[in-house]
Amino acid sequence: MRILVTGGCGFIGSALVLHLVQDLGHDVLTLDALTYAANPLSLAPLKGDERHRFAEGDICDADRVGALFEEFRPQAVMHLAAESHVDRSITGPAAFIRTNVVGTQVMLEAARAHHGRLAGAEKECFRFLHVSTDEVYGSLPPGGFFTEESRYDPRSPYSASKAASDHLARAWHETYGLPVLVTNCSNNYGPRHFPEKLIPLMILNALEGRNLPVYGDGQNERDWIHVEDHARGLVAVLERGRVGETYLLGGRAVRNNLDVVRTLCAIFDRLRPEAGPHERLITFVTDRPGHDRRYAIDPTKAEAELGWRPTRSFEQALEDTVRWYLDNAGWWQPIREGRYAGERLGLTG
Incomplete structure (x- = not known):
């Protein structure tokens, strides 16, 4: 298949693009604006691979997006491009509204125009997969789980912008007949994760002997899914999901934040015992506004x-993730040292 992936230089997007090209042999066009959290190095294994093309561009640029649709003629779109960090959404919500809401509308309109030009089997097989988050559902009570029937209740500018984009995707299906699928996933972890998120931040801080800051009392619970499991799930939805349906993808691994950090400390105590005990680095900091207490997904439908x-x-996968960061300083050191912005590393086209 010819698949257009937005946000393919990001954490989840790069895992998906690598899976699509290397494991499944699809032809992929990656569209990415290369903002601060996108790392071209994540797709370095595809350099020279004729099955992959890269286009730098903003999903809010309707002319750019439309031209790429006409040129590449995708048989499917997997839309992952988004602003995704809750803390950043609290201090600067405008970028989240622009990218997550306006950008999604631009992508849906371009896909609708493209779909309208198709005929026969090409038209019948085309799919638009919109990738979202479980944060759109708000906070769960103890022991609760999200399902596809859960009520939307976003609590941050980030989750509100993603909720809006979900509603737009479904509206384009109901109003215009665009063959849309929607997924909502739990917290991802694994290689190539930008180090502002919990797990990579704790890994790199522990490696450097810095404090490990934990919000509030550390009892906020999250369901964790490995990014490569998530990538496989997205392909399963694209290939076998029912048009117009939503599928929740979770890892069945609910842990509170403090337990995650303590598990990481135990891993570092085994791998770097000379620097331990690492739990001495844990520091509790003031909780962020609107911090949801629990997210957990029931993935039974998928x-x-x-x-x-x-x-x-x-x-085990968490330890594998730590080992990846220990073995791949060339990926994360430029980010930590502030040298990363503006690098393109040959991903042109």
Whole structure:
């Protein structure tokens, strides 16, 4: 297939693009604006691979997006481009509204125009997969789980902007007949994760002997899914999902933040015992505004309908993630040292 992936230089996007090209042999066009959290190095394994093309561009640029649709003629779109950090959305919400809401509308309109030009089997097979987050559902009570029927209740500018984009995607399906699928996922972890998020931040701080800041009392619970399990799930939805449906993808690995950090400390105590004990670095800091207490996904629908399920053990995959960061300083050091902005590293086209 010819698949257009937006946000393909980001954390989840790069895992998806690598899976699509290297494992499945699809032809992929990656569209990415290369903002601060996008790292071209994440797609370095595809350099010289004729099955992959890269286009730098903003999903809010309707002319650029429309031209890429006409040139590449995708058979599917997997839309991941988004601003995604809650803390940044609190201090600067405008960028989240622009990218997540306006950008999604631009992508949907371009896909609708493209779909209208198709005929026969090409038109029948075209899909637009909109990738979202479980944060749109708000906070769960203890022991609760999100399902596809959960009520939307976003609590931050980030989650509100993603909720709006979900509604737009469904509206374009209902109003215009665009063959849309929607996914909502739990917290991702794994290689190539920008180090402002919890797990990579803790890994790099522990490696450098810095404090490990934990919000509030550390009891906020999250369901964790390995990014490569998520990538497989997205492909399963694209290939086998029912048009117009939503599928929740979770890892069945609910942990509170403090337990995650303590698990990381135990891993570092084994791998770098000379610098331990690492729990001494844990520091509790003032909680952020609107910090949801619990997210957890029930992925039964995706498992039953699509034959997909998470395969990674959280503790083992977390150790594998730590080892990846220890072995790949060339990926993260430029970010930590502030030298990263503006690098393109040959991903042109």
